[in-house]
Structure formats: structure tokens, C-alpha cells
Amino acid sequence: MKGLYMILLGAVSFTAMGQTNNNFPVTGSATIYDYSPMLFLKRNTNEGGFVQGIQTQLLDGTNNWFYGAVHEGKWTVGKGDYQNEKLTVLNNGNVGVGTDNPLANLHVNGIMRWGGHNANYLYSGQDGIGAYFEQVGNDADKSSIRFQTSVLGTGQNYSVFSIDPEKGFSFFSWGNGNSDVGIGTSDTKGYKLAVNGKVRAHEIKVETANWPDYVFAKDYKLPTLQETEKHIKDKGHLPGIPSAGEVKANGIDLGEMNAKLLKKIEELTLYLIEKDKQNQMLNKRLQKLEGDNARILKQLKHEK
Template sequence: MKKIAFILSLVFLATGAAWAQTNSLPTSGNVGIGTTNPQAGLHVITTATLADGSIATAILGNAFNHYTYFGSAIGGRIRGSNEGYLVLESYPTGTNNTLYLNTTSNGNISIGNGGGKVIVGSLGVNFSDNSYKLFVQTGIRTEKIKVDLTSQWSDFVFHKEYSLKPLDEVEQFIQSNKHLPDIPSAEQVKANGIDLGEMDAKLLQKIEELTLYIIEQNKTIIEQGKKIAELEKKMN
């Protein structure tokens, strides 16, 4: 009997040593740690720690469908592929559908290496308005800005077919409306703002019209000067 017990003990010790050395797992089914009902290939009901900083966690494959999920309802996820894609996204089944990038202690967020591109559908700073690609509530300060004009520039004023309003009509319009023709009123600007490119074109239009008025006045002054000179010559 003692011999049988001794032999069984050796068998158990050998089996345990083999398990410790190979750490083999079943080739099929799910493996659970902290659960008797695993729902995935590896289901861990606790935290996992990588003690060595040189250790990497890899999800191998070529397809763009390798996910890391957060939350029981798949509220957020990270996905990527070996083609250089890495996406952090709020999954549509989540309730908030919001992605936050928190700053470090110095308050900086860096995206790219200086030569990359940041593609954003719509961006609001201190404000949310999806009708604009970029909306900054309190204003911006910059050293340079370039506006691409979608409408025509104002040089049409110098075309022969352009009809310049007489100054008396302009005066009547100003007295009635309290602003220049073709320029929005203060109420309109307050309600709708202004388009920089369009407003610059309108202001240039008024400058060009003013230039034409000055040219006409100068011609009139020259003609009047000639007539005055002729009258003085006759009087003398």
C-alpha cells in the first residue's frame, strides 16, 4: 500500500512539474481567470499588469478590424491595423458618444510630428455649432489669415456697363436706411455676422465707386477752372 501511495505521489509531482514548465492550455474553448463562465478566448475578471516596461501587447493581423473595447455596452474602443491606422472612437451604441483628450500637467496636447495633418469634421471651441467647420466663441488672434473668395471681386465697378448711382440717390438711400447701398445694416451684422471675403469685396466696391466719384468731381473742377480763367481774361 505504501508503495502504491509513493508511486501516485511521484505521478502527481511529475504532472505538476510538467504543467509548471509548459503552462499548456486547452486547444479549444474559452479560458477564464476569475470566472467559471468565460465569454471569450481569454476572459479576465480582474486587472492585468505588465510589470516589465519592455513587454508589448500585440494584436497581429492585416485587417482593419482589431478592437480593444471599453465598457460592457462597448461605449468606446481602440482599433487599428499594421497598415498604420490607429483609431480612438466613441462607439455608436454608447450614450454620450464623446471622445476626450486630456492634457498633461503642462496643459499641452500634441498631434502629429509637425508635418502631419489633422482632419476634423466640425470643431467648436467653447461652443457647439455643427453648421460651421470651425467655431470659436470668444475670438481668435493670428498674424496672418487668407480667405478664398467664392463670389466675384469688385473690379466690375470699372467696366463700362456699370451704372454708378448719382450722389443725390446715394444721399437719399443713406438718409432712409442709415447705411450705404449694398452694405448690410448694423442689425443684419449683429444677427448674422459677416463673411470676410464678401465684406472685403463690398468695401472695395465702395472704394472704387468713391474713386470714380472723385474722378468725376476732378473733371468738373478742371472744367470750372477753365471757364473761370476765360471769364477773368474777358474781364481784363
């Protein structure tokens, strides 16, 4: 490929309109004076590939930086020459850093870093409407990451996903957002957290009201065992406990189910207490009968 390197001091042609007091010294910097000064780099042939640009050199003649157009397409900044591209702009406006074939408006092949006051944001969409990525803080031990997106394009209803080293993981929303979180599913069915899969935890705390201490109240009507037996025969499950079909279809509320199970345990405790009292009474009656029998047998022996 033929290359045309046109340096300012050796420019083949240029256009300068207006003032004519341009300065092209043998040594030092050249100056073009005009209301809108422009320097034109034009080909003098239509044959072969071509390069139009400015090639800078060091004092020893080593190529330094190149700025210009390559063929009829991209504009590039290269280190050494035009072939060692560091920054590329295609005809469609795509900008590439570290790549000569950017596939998006901005395509970076490598690590991005940004910082400084009010410089920790990446926006998408209009101001206040759309989404943005935010890094909060520049301290490596305390920096947090936040992803935010607006809801319904109002700029007021939006959701935030945040990872903070002190506060941990959080998801919340303002306005009309419902703050629902789905893991493995997009249908939360109105619950704040819906998980389609297994969950493992060391500890789960559930806050609930209506804890069944009322079972031990004096006015609580304890179902008879006969009533419980009839319900089991008719329904196939304990009274107040959902059936297997209901659990399969609707699941269970952990707090509510624990309360129901505790209620059954408390009722069972009352049954056992009552049965223990009955057993004690039976034991006393048995001991009395055994004593009476012993006295009768002893009396019969004496009579013989």
C-alpha cells in the same frame, strides 16, 4: 497578521488525481503529473489575517518575488514580500499596476509605454466600432498621434483628430461625418469651424469669387450720390452693406464683406475721378473768366 507562506517543496497538502508518478526530489525541481495538475494551498485555521501564495527566495535566503492572495480579497505580485505590491487584481476583476487599489478594469499609476509592429493602438468598443488611440511611427522626430471614433456605430462613418509633426493639426471624417470643428462651442451652426471667443493670427487668407472689378466695366451703372444719400437717410447704412442689427444677429462673411467694402471703395474712386474732372473743368472756366476780367479791366483803364 499571521502569514502562511507555502512553498511547493513544503506544501502542507495537495491533490493530484490520475497518475501517481509525481517527483519530489530532495534537491532540484518538483514535478506533479496529471491530466489537469493543480496545487491547493489551504488554511488550517480561521483565526487572524492570512496570506496564501508562493514566496521565492534567493540563494542567501533573501525574499525575491511573492505570488498569491492576500486575506480574502486581492491577488498580488510583490517584490520582496506580499506587502510591496507591484501588480494587484481585486475580486471585481480590476487590475492595478503600481497601485494596490485599482479603480478601473486597468489602472496604471505611472508611465505607460508600448511599441512594436501593430502594437501602437488602444481600442475602445467593438472591432471597427467605437474609438481608438493610435501612435504612428516609433521615430521621436516623426511620430504622430491620432484619436479616432466612429459615428453612429457603423464602423464606416468616423472622425479623426490627428497631430503630426510634418502635417500639423488636422480634423477630418468619412461617411456621414460633417468634419465640423467647434472651439468653445458644440453648435457650429453648419460651419466647418466655429469659435466662441477671440482668434489671433498673423495672416488669414480667404478665397472668394465675384471680386468687384465689374465696377470699372463700361456698362456698370454707378449709383448717383443723390440715390446714395436717400438710401442712407431711409436705411441708416450704405447700400449693399448689412446693418448693425444684421451683423449682430448673423455675423459677417469675411470674403463677402471685403468684396462689398472694395466695391464701395471702387465706387468712391469713380466718384472722385468724376469730381476731379468737374474740378478741372471749373478751374479752366475760372481761369478763362479771370483772364477775361483782366482784359476787360485793362481795356477800361486805356479808355480812361
